[in-house]
Amino acid sequence: MALLEIKNLTVKAKDKSILNSLTLSIPSGGIHVIMGPNGSGKSTLCSVLMGHPDYEITEGSILFQNLDVASLKTEERAHKGIFLSFQNPKEIPGVSLSQVTRAAINSALKEKGLKSSVAPKEFIVNIKEKLKNHGLSEDFLRRPLNEQASGGEKKRIEMVQLAMLKPKLAILDEIDSGLDIDAMKLIAQSIKNAVTEHKTTFLIITHYQRLLQYIEADSVHIMVDGKIVKSGDISLAHELERDGYKNFIS
Amino acid sequence: MRHAQEVKKDFQGSFKAPEKFVFKMRKGLNEEVIREISFHKKEPEWMLEFRLKAFESFKSKPLTPWGANLNNINFDEICYYIQTSERSESNWQNVPEEIKNTFDRLGIPEAEKKYLGGVGAQYESEVVYHSLQKHLEEKGVIFTDMDTALQKHPELFKLYFGTVVPPHDNKFSALNSSVWSGGSFVYVPKGVRVELPLQAYFRINAESMGQFERTLIIADEGSFVHYVEGCTAPPNSADLLHNAVVEVIVKPGARVLYTTIQNWSKSVYNLVTKRSFVYRNGVMEWVDGNLGSQVTMKYPSIYLLEPGARGEILSLAFAGKGQHQDAGGKIIHAAPHTSSRIISKSTTQDGGRSSYRGWIEVVPEAYGVKSHVTCDALILDEKSRSDTYPTMDIKNSESSIEHEATVSRVSEDQIFYLRSRGIPESEALSLIVNGFFEPIIKELPMEYAVELNRLIGQEMEGSVG
Numbered sequence A: 001m002a003l004l005e006i007k008n009l010t011v012k013a014k015d016k017s018i019l020n021s022l023t024l025s026i027p028s029g030g031i032h033v034i035m036g037p038n039g040s041g042k043s044t045l046c047s048v049l050m051g052h053p054d055y056e057i058t059e060g061s062i063l064f065q066n067l068d069v070a071s072l073k074t075e076e077r078a079h080k081g082i083f084l085s086f087q088n089p090k091e092i093p094g095v096s097l098s099q100v101t102r103a104a105i106n107s108a109l110k111e112k113g114l115k116s117s118v119a120p121k122e123f124i125v126n127i128k129e130k131l132k133n134h135g136l137s138e139d140f141l142r143r144p145l146n147e148q149a150s151g152g153e154k155k156r157i158e159m160v161q162l163a164m165l166k167p168k169l170a171i172l173d174e175i176d177s178g179l180d181i182d183a184m185k186l187i188a189q190s191i192k193n194a195v196t197e198h199k200t201t202f203l204i205i206t207h208y209q210r211l212l213q214y215i216e217a218d219s220v221h222i223m224v225d226g227k228i229v230k231s232g233d234i235s236l237a238h239e240l241e242r243d244g245y246k247n248f249i250s
Numbered sequence B: 001m002r003h004a005q006e007v008k009k010d011f012q013g014s015f016k017a018p019e020k021f022v023f024k025m026r027k028g029l030n031e032e033v034i035r036e037i038s039f040h041k042k043e044p045e046w047m048l049e050f051r052l053k054a055f056e057s058f059k060s061k062p063l064t065p066w067g068a069n070l071n072n073i074n075f076d077e078i079c080y081y082i083q084t085s086e087r088s089e090s091n092w093q094n095v096p097e098e099i100k101n102t103f104d105r106l107g108i109p110e111a112e113k114k115y116l117g118g119v120g121a122q123y124e125s126e127v128v129y130h131s132l133q134k135h136l137e138e139k140g141v142i143f144t145d146m147d148t149a150l151q152k153h154p155e156l157f158k159l160y161f162g163t164v165v166p167p168h169d170n171k172f173s174a175l176n177s178s179v180w181s182g183g184s185f186v187y188v189p190k191g192v193r194v195e196l197p198l199q200a201y202f203r204i205n206a207e208s209m210g211q212f213e214r215t216l217i218i219a220d221e222g223s224f225v226h227y228v229e230g231c232t233a234p235p236n237s238a239d240l241l242h243n244a245v246v247e248v249i250v251k252p253g254a255r256v257l258y259t260t261i262q263n264w265s266k267s268v269y270n271l272v273t274k275r276s277f278v279y280r281n282g283v284m285e286w287v288d289g290n291l292g293s294q295v296t297m298k299y300p301s302i303y304l305l306e307p308g309a310r311g312e313i314l315s316l317a318f319a320g321k322g323q324h325q326d327a328g329g330k331i332i333h334a335a336p337h338t339s340s341r342i343i344s345k346s347t348t349q350d351g352g353r354s355s356y357r358g359w360i361e362v363v364p365e366a367y368g369v370k371s372h373v374t375c376d377a378l379i380l381d382e383k384s385r386s387d388t389y390p391t392m393d394i395k396n397s398e399s400s401i402e403h404e405a406t407v408s409r410v411s412e413d414q415i416f417y418l419r420s421r422g423i424p425e426s427e428a429l430s431l432i433v434n435g436f437f438e439p440i441i442k443e444l445p446m447e448y449a450v451e452l453n454r455l456i457g458q459e460m461e462g463s464v465g
Helices: A042-050 A074-080 A097-111 A120-133 A151-165 A181-198 A234-243 B002-006 B031-040 B045-060 B097-105 B108-115 B134-138 B146-152 B154-160 B171-179 B412-419 B425-441 B446-460
Strands: A002-013 A016-027 A031-035 A056-064 A082-085 A092-096 A169-173 A201-206 A219-224 A227-232 B118-123 B126-132 B142-145 B184-188 B198-203 B214-219 B224-232 B240-242 B245-250 B255-264 B268-278 B283-292 B295-298 B301-304 B310-319 B324-333 B339-348 B353-362 B370-379 B385-394 B400-409
Touching: A002 A042, A002 A201, A016 A042, A016 A056, A016 A201, A016 A219, A016 A227, A031 A234, A042 A056, A042 A074, A042 A082, A042 A169, A042 A201, A074 A082, A074 A097, A074 B412, A082 A151, A092 A097, A092 B412, A092 B425, A097 A120, A097 A151, A097 B425, A120 A151, A120 A181, A151 A181, A181 A201, A219 A234, A227 A234, B031 B045, B031 B171, B045 B171, B097 B108, B097 B118, B097 B198, B108 B118, B108 B198, B108 B446, B118 B142, B126 B134, B126 B142, B126 B146, B142 B146, B146 B154, B146 B184, B146 B214, B154 B214, B171 B245, B171 B268, B184 B198, B184 B224, B214 B224, B214 B255, B245 B255, B245 B283, B255 B268, B255 B446, B268 B283, B268 B310, B283 B295, B283 B324, B283 B446, B301 B310, B301 B339, B310 B324, B310 B353, B310 B425, B310 B446, B324 B339, B324 B370, B339 B353, B339 B385, B339 B425, B353 B370, B353 B400, B370 B385, B370 B425, B385 B400, B412 B425, B425 B446
Parallel strands: A031 A201, A031 A219, A082 A169, A169 A201, B118 B198, B184 B214, B198 B224, B214 B245, B224 B255, B240 B268, B245 B268, B255 B283, B268 B295, B268 B301, B283 B310, B295 B324, B301 B324, B310 B339, B324 B353, B339 B370, B353 B385, B370 B400
Antiparallel strands: A002 A016, A002 A056, A219 A227, B118 B126, B142 B184
16 A cells, blocks of 8 residues: 555646646655656645645545545644655744744644643653754754754754654655755765654655765656656666756656 | 643633622712722822822823724723722731632732742732732832822822822823722832842722722832732623823832733723833833733833933733734933833734834933834734834934834744644644744743743634634
8 A cells, every 4th residue: 555645636826737637656665756857846746745725736636544635734634644844944933943843742642632742851852862963953942943044954953853753754845955965964864764763754855866875765756847757766866867857858 | 830830820810700899989980989089098188189180180181192992981981999808918818708719710829929029919999918028028128009008108108109100191190190099019128139029910800890000119229129910800791991000210220120911801991101210220121011901002111311221111912803902112211321122022813903102212412322122013814903103202313223113924834834743723823923922021030921921822722713
């Protein structure tokens, strides 16, 4: 059984069609990559999977663990185990990483019918360790989320949240943009840890195959004009690196 | 953090006790009513004259043409004085049971044990309970209700009463001056630091009631005090009026921090005049949290009268359905080398309206003045409204005056980001609003920060349809 089964998904925003009958199946486990040129609808796909209100699904379905999630609220999808790492993580003035992560964990506990909230001490010890693993100082706990953080720091803050929330499916929208080599290695390690420790399945959206030098992708899908035009293994990424997208653009 | 949260409190105070009293004035206002209040309180002749003169001033002044709409206040339908117990007690056991229960539910005796230096509790028109830690009493600190202060400390009282806010200052200072009852009197002697906050709690319970307390704080040279006031009333079908006057005198080198966490029910007209005089190197800080009420008009002001004096106003307003928060602050730089800062933050939702009304004045002789004003408004939906009315009257060109104002809306992307983490929409909004207020909340002692965060959370509940 596939973890994520997208069938004939057609999506429009403000009367403009962005996804056109997109079909994609992601099995449980492993690392899966979507590559595509600018404007192919990759980020829209991420937003739609998470339920962004700007987009309207006109056709097709999104099944997650055999459950139709297209009609679920964003927070309900998160509770089912879907996580989105944003391409441009939002700044939330006056609200810290610690507050957001704690609220997220407590919401998940409440959703499971558990009355208790996460023990403050356990939480702090845990998140401090995650910050350290991602090369971030403890200051980030209390600073307003994503404010005055560099592009690379924001991406690592996303990965810290992922590590704390342990999702079943993690969608990373251009996690590799704006990263230096060191940050790239840290993030690659973080992905591998989540795969081995929490059995998280990754759907990674990227332009480049840079990140793929540090992780092993199980499948690669090419997206052009709002649909998946070809699926294959890692050799597809190598082919793209050599020839560009010209073979896939009609 | 934990102990403050474990106390089971009803910060909203939305419950109502049966009405009981030992003396209730007939409704409406005229000279006879004022004479009877004064007689009932066994006041000296000069106070009766003060009241009657103020009443003339009240009658002669029109309602302000600016600010919130006050035309619906029916002054003839208000009860101006209700006494609920025979005297102000210093032991909770002696306070009438229903009143004690009310303050128990509001968490006052509990807070008193944990983190307060003294407590005053007013129910309707009179203070029913008062306490001050013994070591403060021994140092000469006075913290009592105004009526007791008038009887027991007549000279000190008369020296300062009505000097900062004269009765004829505005229509509502005149009304308060004519029917005032209750409130706190604080005197801190030279060099004494009151380390734990003194808290006053104001509760209106009766229908169609007007509460008219006055507070007078005198911080003598080099002293420090943090005074906190909280206010609630149960939801009422008829309008309530809360009309206070607060006067603060900050002597040279002294510092007064005055924190208000107002959470009146949505039937209250809250019309308050707050003003302080600050002398050489003194510091005055108003922290003004305005939640609740139907209408609030309140602009804490600071007169910086001698060099080195500093003033700070942190104003927080939250306006929801049917509410108009007209708040802000006034600073008058009347001496050289004085400095000030105003931070105002307001949010509006569900058709609410907030206005920032600010006034900065620098007199011609005031050289080397520094002032910084920031006012930010966060609008949560299309139905709500926020306005800014800043006035600057700068008569000295060598002063440094800065003003920044922002109006923002909560972005859909911020909400989506938080929801993608599994945080429900209402909680996401609540986090964003708390974050917006954070620069003010972080200035509060922990217990009050917790209370304010909770109140904001409660206001946000049910705001998402």
